[in-house]
Amino acid sequence: MDKDKTSEFLTKEQIIAATQETLRRFGVGKTSVTDVAKLLGVSHGTIYRHYKSKKELLEGVTAQWLEDEIIAPLTAIAKDQSYNSEGTRHLKVYIEVLIARKRHYAESDAELFEMYARVTQESADIIAKHVKHLVRHLSEIIQQENHFQFNNPDVVATAILQATARFHHPAHAYEWQSPTIDAELAQVWLLIEKGLLHLEQERE
């Protein structure tokens, strides 16, 4: 990175990129604001002008990571109109991609995943916003599907997300290596799918 850039021209994007690099090098526990400042060739006061603490910095990086790596690909799936009239199939594909993205990062980018797991426990607001986004996606899919007529699709969407938490919530990452995880997901999904079709039937 350019060591001569002045603080006036330091953008949030540059700080976030440098923080990611520092996290991958030192891990979440050992990364300090000073390490990030060093990498950018600025004083730590320059970073504090944008992020008031290490906690805020980790929140900023996590919010950006969730947006780019989880929400962006899922938005494409939520907006895909080709699943219409296939019952629960669109919902299933969405949940499967959500789970695949989480597993991928837990395995291949452990330090950033660790940051996300920590922020999930400590920063309720960031995660509430993220979960709201996932619920909105699932709710849109439910409303696109001619087959479903729910009075409150957001409530149903939340229940789907929570009933599959074991397979995508970062606190369960240590269980994802299990050889039976895919068979277990298939059974939980079968239960949810039958539940959705039956909930729906009774409203018609």
Next chain:
Amino acid sequence: MDKDKTSEFLTKEQIIAATQETLRRFGVGKTSVTDVAKLLGVSHGTIYRHYKSKKELLEGVTAQWLEDEIIAPLTAIAKDQSYNSEGTRHLKVYIEVLIARKRHYAESDAELFEMYARVTQESADIIAKHVKHLVRHLSEIIQQENHFQFNNPDVVATAILQATARFHHPAHAYEWQSPTIDAELAQVWLLIEKGLLHLEQERE
């Protein structure tokens, strides 16, 4: 405690009781085998004769705690014959009591709950045994109920337990204080309940 008892007469039960007392006093992170030995008035070698490490000691205490505080009350519920022919009601009561016990200990005995949460992440065997016990209970309830005719009740029992993980798995304890947690559980349960009734219908 009697400071003069010799190591020959030190039972596992005494060590477990002393460890619980030490954990409540110092917390999981700061408790050492030496602290437990001190409380019992013996050398730490005496403890090591029963438990080879702090990890094994925590596992022993957790296994006993799960047995006494979670499995014992749930066994009484699983064996209760009075729910027959009430469909999913027996399963619902079982899951509600499981959730209530976990929440109770997360709130009222935080240090022992923290020990259990830690062992859950680090000692797969202890927890696998515990989960197997819960699955056996749920499977027994399914088989007692005349209404259900599943080919593999253990698989259905596992799916019920996993779909409700957010409400009883210790990694989610930080979410249990949420004012919407009970409404969310009710919606997840509704989905599971409809799923169970519909899964079952198709087999008949």
